[in-house]
Amino acid sequence: MSYQAKGLQAWLLQRLTGVFMALYILYVLGVVVFSESMNYQQWSGWLSHPLMNTATGLFFLTLAYHAWVGMRDIVVDYVPHDAFRLLVLTLISLFLISSSLYLLKILFSLTLIV
């Protein structure tokens, strides 16, 4: 994506990812708060169901993007435009990418067991 499109595109996706995550969080909160306390079977069963599994994976991917834009905004405000800023941004994106991969691995291996 060109530098030029990054302004509007990031702003829009920030909102869209926010909405998707809000809906997912409300759903999960609803289930956790209003259902009886779960045991391990119910918990892993719930998360390995294909729909829930996919939704959770999507949730974390959108979270990674949403967090990336948010953190980038903060860095751009406070860290001067130099090599150090580049380092910080790189570390943040590496962290988010590896977290997403780790999470996807957890979710995927869940579907293999059940």
Add this chain to the structure above:
Amino acid sequence: MRFSIYRYNPETDSKPRMQDFELQEITPGLMLRDALLRIKNEQDESMIFRHSCGEGVCGSDGMNINGKNGLACITPLAELSEPVVIRPLPGLPVIRDLVIDMTQFLNQYRAVKPWLIVKDPVPEVEYTQSPQERDKLDGLYECILCACCSTSCPSFWWNPDKFRGPAALLQSWRFLADSRDQATEERLEDLEGPYKLFRCHSIMSCVNACPKHLNPTKAIGHIKQLMLKNML
């Protein structure tokens, strides 16, 4: 009435300091500018600040009054708690005392091309505009460029050279909203990227500070909506 005023003289001070003053016999109805002029004339001639019209229309005497940006000439003393703390508008270089360097602010204003851009041949009589179209400029044309808004904006503090700031962006919208202007695409393209417009996170300190009760956040929101509409 007690005052604490920011003082800085580059020729003698290595750093700014606050100086206390006291005024006796405050006549009712006095504005802050009147008090500052009395202090200057009666107690310390070296204290300087910009001011001109005295009625809140020229925008010269913007300053930070008890923590909030405003125009000294229309700020009644009766509404201020003591000691009245007067500081220059935040975030811009201080030349001396309460006088700040407006260069960055004015550069951003110039950068949004705050004039009508028409591509059609010049009409014989005038550029016509209906009353409804003219109404759209209300709340936009009244800006007096006092800089109270931009200097209250944290995003502008961190990036005054890259972020246009509320004042310039409000003016950008003033021309985008003007039915006679024909440079919509260029204006919107000029605002792309993560800095010029998108440093605005709707903190809304600008709306709170504007002495003319304008709403830069709303104007900036309209620009974003227009950009979105154009993209889709």
Add this chain to the structure above:
Amino acid sequence: MHSSVHSAVRTAKNRPKNLNLLSVRFPLSAVMSVGHRASGILLFLALPYFLYLLQLSLSGENGFLQVKNNLNSTWLKMLMLVFIWALAHHFIAGIRYFLLDMDIGIERQTAQKSALLVMILGVLVTAIAAFFLF
């Protein structure tokens, strides 16, 4: 002529700026905005911990019970409360920003009132969570 000019005389390139944040009176919308930013950072920093909890809870009966029992320590409950506040504030403030983008509540007075409401709701949700945790 006696010169009282300091050796560190400032030039035009060196002018000071009035950026003493303590001297600025921030409106409620700005305070709420700082909270939104701080809560975002907190949530970002909490990510590894929550990923660890999730992984542990899915690793087997033992892991699951471990997570459940751990969450009984007072220490961890306090930490949870901080994260719950962070999520609540960030979420509710996010809704307010989303509405602002659509010109809802964008007028001066309304915006300040809604900012206050957001902050109160965030604390309220945290208080309710505290009631259930403790």
